[in-house]
Amino acid sequence: MPQFPTPHPARLALLAAVLALLPGCRPAPQAGAARPALTVQAARVVAVPPGVKDTSVFGTLRNPGARPLRLTGVQTGAADHAMLMVTRTDARGLTGMAVTGALTVPAGGELVLSDTGDHIMLMGLRAPLREGETVALTLTDDAGGTHTLQAPVVKP
C-alpha cells in the first residue's frame, strides 16, 4: 500500500471543528468570490469643450485584498480608445504620457489616478461630454476579473 503524507481525515475534521469554534475566526469575506472587489473614490472624467475628443479619468482605486491587483485593460462605450497611461518626464525635462500595459493597485493599498501621474485616457470621445453626466468604465485585471466604475464628468 503506497504511503501518502496525508493527515488522517479524522484529524482534519477535528481541526475544522476547533477552527469553527474559535470566536474571532470567520471565513474571509471574499471567500466565495473570485477576487476582492476594487473600491473607487472621487472618480471623475475631466470635462472638455465639445470640439475636444480627448480627456482623462482620475480617482483613487483601493484594493482591500491581500494581493496586488494588476489592471491590464480599460473599456468604455464613451470613446473609441480607453488606455492606461503613465506620465513621464525625461532627462531633458519633456513631460508626456505613455500607454502602459498595466497599473498595479497594491495589496491593502491604493492607486491614485491624477493629472500628474498614472491615469486613464479617453481618446476619440464618441459624443461631447456634458458636465454632470456619468461615464461607465470597466477595468480588467490580469486574472480576468472586471471592475466597473461610474465616473461623473466634472469641470476641473
Add this chain to the structure above:
Amino acid sequence: MPPASPATEAPGPPAPAPPARPWYVSAGLALAAVALLLGLAWGMARLRSPYPFYGTAYPAGTLAAPFRGVAVQGGQARPFAFTPGQGGQATALFFGFTHCASICPLSLSYLNKARAGLPPELRSRLQIVLVSVDPARDTPARLNEYVRYFGTGAGVRIPEPALGRVARAYGVAYEKAELQGAAYQINHTTATYLIDARGRLRVLWDYTQLPQVARVQADLQHVLETP
C-alpha cells in the same frame, strides 16, 4: 666699455620704512571692506530673489521675448502680437496643445482659479496666454474654444519655424510622440511663465506646483503689486 645696467648696480642703502599707518585708518579700511562685502552679498540676494517665491525666481531684469501669432479676438481670428508688459498687463504664459488630455486643461483650470482668488483690481491686470506647440492641429478657433472653456485668456497659434524660435527664447522644448493605435501626442516642458507689467520674467512654476493654487496666487499678487 659696456653700458651700465641698473641690474648690475651695487645695492644702495635700504629704503626707509613707510611711515606707520595710524590704527584708526586700518580699522576704518577693515570696516569698509566688511561693509562692502555684506552690501554685495545683500545686493546679489536681492537681485536673485527679493521675495520668497513659491515658484522659481528669475534674476532681476530678465526680459521676456515678444512674439507674434494668430488668436481669436472679438470673435474673429486676428494677428496677435505679444509685447511683454504692454498696457500694464502681467501675463501668465504657458505652452500646450488641445489634444493634451490631462496637463493642459488642468493648467488652465489652476491658473484661472489662482487669478479668481486675487483682489478684483489685480485680477483685471493679469492675462492668461496659451501658445500651442501643435500648430498643425490647433487652429485659432479650436484654441479659443479650449481656453475659454476653462476660463478666460488667449490661445495663440504660431506657425513653424517661428514657434521654434519663440519656444527657445523661453526655454521651452517639445516633440511629437506617437501613441500606439491612436493620434499623436506632444511631449513638452510644462512650466508656466509669469511676466510682469514691465515685460520682465519674474517667476516660473513647474506644472506640478500649480495645484497649490493659494501659493501660486500669492506669487501672482506679489508680482502684480510690485511691477
